[in-house]
Each structure stands twice: as C-alpha cells, then as structure tokens.
Amino acid sequence: MNNYTSTKGINQMVKGNHQHPFRHLYSQEAPVYPNSSSLEMLWYRWRTMKTMQEDKFAKILDALGEFGTFQRRLVALTFIPNILSAFFMFADHFMFTAQEPYCNTSWILAVGPNLSEAEQLHLTLPRDANNSYLTCLMYSPVTWDLDSIIQFGLNNTEVCQDGWIYPESKKRSLINEFDLVCGKEPNKEMVQTVFMAGILIGSVVFGYICDKLGRYPATLLSLLGLLVFGFGTAFVNSFHLYLFFRFGVSQAVVGYAISSVSLATEWLVGQHRAHAIILAHCYFAVGLLFLTGLAYSLPHWRLLLLVGGAPVFPLISYIWILPESPRWLVMKGKVKEAKQLLCYAAAVNKKTIPLNLLDKLQLPGKKVTKVSILDFYSNRHLRKVTLVMGCVWFTVSYSYFTLSLKMKDFGLGIYLGKMVPGIMEVPARLCCIFLLEHIGRKWSLTVTLLQGVLMCLLLLLLPQATGLKSMMVMVVVLGEFSLSASVSVFFLYTAELCPTVLRATGLGLVSLASAVGGISALTILLVSQSPSLLPVSLCCVSVILALLLCSQLPETQHQPLFDTMEQMCSQISFQRSMPQDFFSRTHSEDLTSEDSIYEDMSEEALQNTILNANIHKLDSDISPTMLLRSRGEDADRQAI
CATH class of the missing domain: 1.20.1250.20 (MFS general substrate transporter like domains)
Incomplete structure (x- = not known):
C-alpha cells in the first residue's frame, strides 16, 4: 500500500460513515484527542514515518551505525582536499606582489665592471620630473669609455632591450619571473575572471560526470586535476600557460566541491550530514590560513606552490580507500555492488545488517529511470x-x-x-x-x-x-x-x-x-x-x-533524501497540502506538552490517533439538528 492509498483510506473512513463503526477498534490506543495544531504535527510525523519506511537506506544506515568508524573515516578523507582546494583557489592573490622594475643596463659593466648598482642606474637610466628613475626607458648603449660617459653623459633614450632588473625586490613573483611590466602588466581582475570561467565550465562538466559515472570517479578526477593543474603550475614557463593551468585548477576545485558534498550527503543521515559538511568547509578556511602563512614565509612563488601543493600526492591513495555512494549504485541498477559496499561498511563499524533489510534493497521500478x-x-x-x-x-x-x-x-x-x-x-x-x-x-x-x-x-x-x-x-x-x-x-x-x-x-x-x-x-x-x-x-x-x-x-x-523523481514529487505534494504556516510554526515554537505525548509513537499508533482525532472532530462539528435532519432525509429516501 503506498502513501496516498493509506492516506485516502483514512479520509474515507472518517468522512464516509457517521456511525463510526471503527471507533471501538482504536479506543484503547488513542484515549487523548489532540487539538488542531497537534493533529497537524501528528499527521506530518505519520507521513514522514511512511516516507522513511519506503527509504530502505534509512533503515540500513541505522543498522550499520549512523556515524561509525566508516563514516568518520569518510569525513576525515575530505579534510586534506579541502585545504588544498582553498590553497590553490586563492594562490593568485600572492603571485602578483608589487615590484619596482628598471631596465637591465648591464652593458655598461663591460667598460666599468667595478660600478656599484646605484652608480650603474645613475649613469644609464633617465629620470622623470620627480627625479625618479623611469621604469620603461634607458639610455642607448654607446662604445665610449667610462670616463667619457661620466664626463659627457648619455642623451639618447630607447625602450628596454635586455629585460628588467628588480633591485628592491625581496620576493620572486610572476611579475619579475615573466617581466610583466611596461605595457605587459597583468590585470588581476582578468586573471580572476579566467578562474571564474573555469568554475563556470567545471560546474556543468563535473555535475554531469558525477551523476553519470558516479561520485567516486568524479572525486578522483577532480583530485587528479588538483595534482596536474595545481601542483603543476609551479613548472609553467610562460604567463599564458599559467592562465591555462589556473583555468584547469578552478574546474578541479568546483568538481571536488560538488562530488564530495554529494558523497557525504548520501552516506550520512540527519544531523551527522550537516556536521560533516560544515566541518569539511571549516578546513577550507584552514587552507586559506595555511596559504597566507606559507606565502609570508617563502620567498619564491614556485617554492610556494611546490611546498603547499606537496600534500596532493598522498591523495593518490584515495583510489583504494574512497567509497562509492550506495544510493547512486542502486539508482544505476548496481544493487549487488551496493550491498557489498554496505556490508563492508557494516564490518568496519563492527555491525551486522539484517538480511531482510538487504533483500529489500532493490531498484525502484523495473528498470533504471x-x-x-x-x-x-x-x-x-x-x-x-x-x-x-x-x-x-x-x-x-x-x-x-x-x-x-x-x-x-x-x-x-x-x-x-x-x-x-x-x-x-x-x-x-x-x-x-x-x-x-x-x-x-x-x-x-x-x-x-x-x-x-x-x-x-x-x-x-x-x-x-x-x-x-x-x-x-x-x-x-x-x-x-x-x-x-x-x-x-x-x-x-x-x-x-x-x-x-x-x-x-x-x-x-x-x-x-x-x-x-x-x-x-x-x-x-x-x-x-x-x-x-x-x-x-x-x-x-x-x-x-x-x-x-x-x-x-x-x-x-x-x-x-529523495532518490527518484517520483519520491520527490510525492513528498513535495504532501508538503503543499499542509497549512502555509505549518513549517514556520514547527521551527519557531516549542512543542507543547500535549504534542510531546505523541513524539515517540509508532506508526500504527500515530495512524490510530489521527483517525480517532478526525472522528472526534467530526462528531463535534455535527450538531443534533444536523444529525436529525440527515436521518430524516435518509428516511425520506428509503420511503421513496
């Protein structure tokens, strides 16, 4: 009997007979009639119980332990990838530290090898109105001797020919690595836009992969992306290649966020699900602090990526220790694999799943939807x-x-x-x-x-x-x-x-x-x-x-959780049938003592209480005059 049939049966029994022939069947189980607000709560609980009964995974997860060793290990596996996701996601902010560049004028060292750096800049660089060295111009090289250069000075200028030097720089960044100065300055907003474009594409690609191929391969693919595009960024040899790797790592970051949340959602129940996802996100914040500390202490941007990205290599072990979602397996018709995985999880938790529960685990419907x-x-x-x-x-x-x-x-x-x-x-x-x-x-x-x-x-x-x-x-x-x-x-x-x-x-x-x-x-x-x-x-x-x-x-x-479209539509239809303010009241008001009487009732007791309450309510709504009038109309019809 499905939920709607059962609900319809109760309503028919309440509405279809004024003599209430079933009252004596339930008089012992529901001696107290709840008020209207309590009846709504009981009705909601009864409907939720029916839905939970249809959700075979709720019973199985309860049997193998809601948050045992297996689930705790699964949550712990999300910590390091979340730290690395934050590290690679915000690394851009420390890659473009401000630099003061000057044209490379080492040509003068051929005639004056003993010149200090200050003397070299004084002789070979023009100045602006504020008496500061120009960053994009230099005096044209000449074949004079050093005394002539000092006596007469240089007048002809040209753009930098041999690159730039950064005498005041204490850190090696992308600016002085690829000479991103004098018209080549990178737009930080443009770099972040490239990263966002990767998230845009990765959201669609990994969402499809995760539902089509499974949570396990999607997670491994995203971790591979962190390894190749995150750690691999330390070895790029051009700024354009750097942008390409940032585009790739952004897809890996969003792919891991989607696949890991899906996997945790389908393995955990109730408050454990919320706690696990929030705790994993806390480690995302830890990754941001980890990045800030490393960037402050390390002098080279490549070294920052090498040291901070090194923890990605132990994630290769996830190939053997990361589980697939049993819910996804059942929805894809892989019931046998789902049962084996659930039995393994129960063994890790030192629990035993009853065989009758496993036997009920099957694909909803005759074939994969x-x-x-x-x-x-x-x-x-x-x-x-x-x-x-x-x-x-x-x-x-x-x-x-x-x-x-x-x-x-x-x-x-x-x-x-x-x-x-x-x-x-x-x-x-x-x-x-x-x-x-x-x-x-x-x-x-x-x-x-x-x-x-x-x-x-x-x-x-x-x-x-x-x-x-x-x-x-x-x-x-x-x-x-x-x-x-x-x-x-x-x-x-x-x-x-x-x-x-x-x-x-x-x-x-x-x-x-x-x-x-x-x-x-x-x-x-x-x-x-x-x-x-x-x-x-x-x-x-x-x-x-x-x-x-x-x-x-x-x-x-x-x-x-909803597994199929049919289950989702059924539950949404039920929620729409409840009063508009019901769910706000259940969260904004405490349960009364009368409501708490029914909190731990079984499904059958709740059903009987709802039936008796509706019968009792119907009795109070029917006045003696209405009842006599109804009986008179029945007598007239029988006489005719």
Missing part, C-alpha cells in the same frame, strides 16, 4: 530549486567578491587582508551547526543572508571618513562572516532538495551562478568610479531579492 539536465526545466520543483538557489548563490558570490575587493580601499596589507577573513570563517561555519539544529535549513539560510544584507546597509550608511576606518573594516569582516556561513548552509540545503539521480547536476547548475556572480562583481568594480557606492548598493538589492525567493522553498530538516 532515465533522467537528464532537461528535467530541471520540465519539473516544476527542480525548476524552482534551480532558479531560487541559483539566485542565492549569485548573491553570495557577488557580495563576497565585492566585500573582499572593498578591503583594498582601507589600505590593509595583502597578508592581513586574507588572514582576518580566514580566521573569522571557522566560527562562522561552526555557528551554522546551532542554526541548523534549531531553526532548520530554510531559516538558517535566511538568517545568514539577512545578516549579510545588514552589513552591506551599514557600509552604505557609514560616512566615508578616515576616523571610521576601523569600524568599516569590522563591518566588511562581519559581512564576509555571514556570507561564509551562507555557503555552508547553501551546499547542504541544495543537496537535500535534489534527488539522488540529479543531485550533482543540480549542484553544478546552481554553481554556475557563483561564477556569474564573481565575474559580475569584478566587472562592476572595473567600470564604476572608485570609490563608488554602486557595487555595495547592488549587494543589498540582490540579497533582498534572494531573501524573498527563499520563502518559496520547502524545508528539508528531518526529511529523508
């Missing part, structure tokens, strides 16, 4: 999830980039400007645990976005005065604090809203908006006058729009 990216257009729920979460991800990305680039206006050093947000991100993500446990996914996302828009409004209202610089820096940091928390909630919430068959594809599609948001922030900052209130004003508008759209999404806390 074919799904595609077009389902996000044709299915109403998926279309709504894509549009709403895409808008949220665009808002978070745009606002975070805007606030991050706003830090430059306050004159903070590059190391301090990255260390402070990195430190703040760890408590920001840990605060999400409290929010998720007490107010659910939907309201947690709303609260973090609301705090972000408040910080943006404060940034607009505060006067641009030098005396308030410290306060404005604090406002920007708190804004980044809120947006970092939104990212963790966003990934968890999106993964739970999408079914297993299209979970990674959904994460990939909404991640497209992240790249668009980042590129938009960079573009607007380039075209707007500096300083300008336009970028921050657009932050406020986009966050308010995202807050309005979030109200259209259903809550997923305490709900089983």
